[in-house]
Amino acid sequence: xxxKKHKLNPNNWVDAHADYLFNYAxxxxxxxxxxxxxxxxxxxxxxxxxxxxxxxxxxxxxLISILKRKxxxxxxxxxxxxxxxxxKINFYTDGEREGEWxxxxxxxxxxxxVGKSLENEELHDTLxxxxxxxxxxxxxxxxxxxxxxxxxEEICKELEITSSNLWVIIHRxxxxxxxxxxxxxxxx
Amino acid sequence: MIMMKxxxxxxxxxxxxxxxxEATLWEKIKLNFHVFMCKTCGLYSKQNRIMTKCYEKHxxxxxxxxxxLKPIEKKDMKEELIEKM
Numbered sequence: 001x002x003x004k005k006h007k008l009n010p011n012n013w014v015d016a017h018a019d020y021l022f023n024y025a026x027x028x029x030x031x032x033x034x035x036x037x038x039x040x041x042x043x044x045x046x047x048x049x050x051x052x053x054x055x056x057x058x059x060x061x062x063l064i065s066i067l068k069r070k071x072x073x074x075x076x077x078x079x080x081x082x083x084x085x086x087x088k089i090n091f092y093t094d095g096e097r098e099g100e101w102x103x104x105x106x107x108x109x110x111x112x113x114v115g116k117s118l119e120n121e122e123l124h125d126t127l128x129x130x131x132x133x134x135x136x137x138x139x140x141x142x143x144x145x146x147x148x149x150x151x152x153e154e155i156c157k158e159l160e161i162t163s164s165n166l167w168v169i170i171h172r173x174x175x176x177x178x179x180x181x182x183x184x185x186x187x188x
Numbered sequence: 189m190i191m192m193k194x195x196x197x198x199x200x201x202x203x204x205x206x207x208x209x210e211a212t213l214w215e216k217i218k219l220n221f222h223v224f225m226c227k228t229c230g231l232y233s234k235q236n237r238i239m240t241k242c243y244e245k246h247x248x249x250x251x252x253x254x255x256x257l258k259p260i261e262k263k264d265m266k267e268e269l270i271e272k273m
Contacts, residue, residue: 010269010273011270013269014262014265014266014269015262015266018257018262018265019254019255019256019257022255022256022257023254023255026255032255036257036261039257039265040265040268040269043265043269044269044272047269047272047273090197090200091195091196091197098195099195099196099197099198100195100196100197101196101228106228107228107231107232107235109231110235110238114238118238118241118242118245123242123245123246124245124246124249127242127243127246128246145208146208146243146247147243147246147247147250149247152208152210167201167204167205168201170204170205171200171201171204171205174204174207174236174239175200175204177239178232178235178236178239181239181242182235186235
C-alpha cells in the first residue's frame with residue numbers, strides 16, 4: 001500500500017484555485033486589486049518552487065502556504081512604508097502627562113438618540129468610511145479582529161506579530177474610529 | 189494601591205480588549221477602579237460599548253459572501269502563468 005502522492009498541475013491552477021486563494025487574500029487585505037495581485041504572485045512563486053514540492057500536502061494547501069508568506073510580506077511592507085500615515089495620537093506619549101488624554105481628543109457626550117441611530121442605513125456608510133480612513137495596517141488588523149472575528153492567536157500567527165502588538169493596534173484603531181464616528185455621526 | 193494605578197491610555201486599552209472578552213480579571217478590576225475615578229474614561233467605556241454594537245451591526249450587513257474573480261481576469265491570469273512556464 002502506498003500513500004497517494006499529490007501532484008502539481010499548473011495548467012489547472014487558475015481554474016481550480018484562483019477563486020479560493022482570492023477569497024482568502026481579500027478577507028485579509030480588503031482590496032480587490034491587491035488580492036488579485038497576491039494570487040498571481042502566488043502562482044508565479046509556485047511555478048518557481050514547483051521543483052521543491054514533495055507531494056505531502058495537497059496542491060491547494062501548498063499554494064495557500066505560499067500565499068500566507070505573501071500576506072506577511074504585504075503586512076510588513078505597509079507597516080514599514082516610508083511616510084506611512086499614522087493614526088492621530090490620543091494620549092500624551094511622554095512628559096509629566098504621559099498616558100493622559102490630549103484635550104482635543106477627549107470624548108464628548110453624544111446625543112440621546114444613539115439607540116435609534118444604530119438602526120439607520122447610513123450608519124454603515126459612515127462607519128465604512130471611517131474604517132477605510134484608518135492607515136492600512138490598522139485597517140487590516142482591525143477588520144481581521146472585529147469584522148472577520150478571527151482569534152487573536154490566529155491573527156498573530158498569520159501576521160507574525162505579538163499579542164501586545166495586536167492590542168496596541170486595536171486600541172489605536174478603536175480610539176480613532178470612536179473620534180471619527182463622533183465627528184461624523186453621533187454629534188450631529 | 190500602586191498596582192491599581194493605570195493611565196488613561198492603559199485603561200482604555202483594557203477597555204478595548206474587554207470588548208472582545210479578552211481582558212483578564214485583574215485587568216477588569218483595575219479598569220473598574222480607574223473608571224470609578226475618571227469620568228473621561230467612563231464616558232469612553234460607555235461609548236465603546238455603543239461602538240461594539242455598531243461593529244456587530246456592520247458585520248451582519250457585510251456578511252462575507254464569496255467573491256469570484258471575473259472570467260476575463262482569470263483568462264489574463266492563465267495567459268500570464270502559461271507564459272512563465
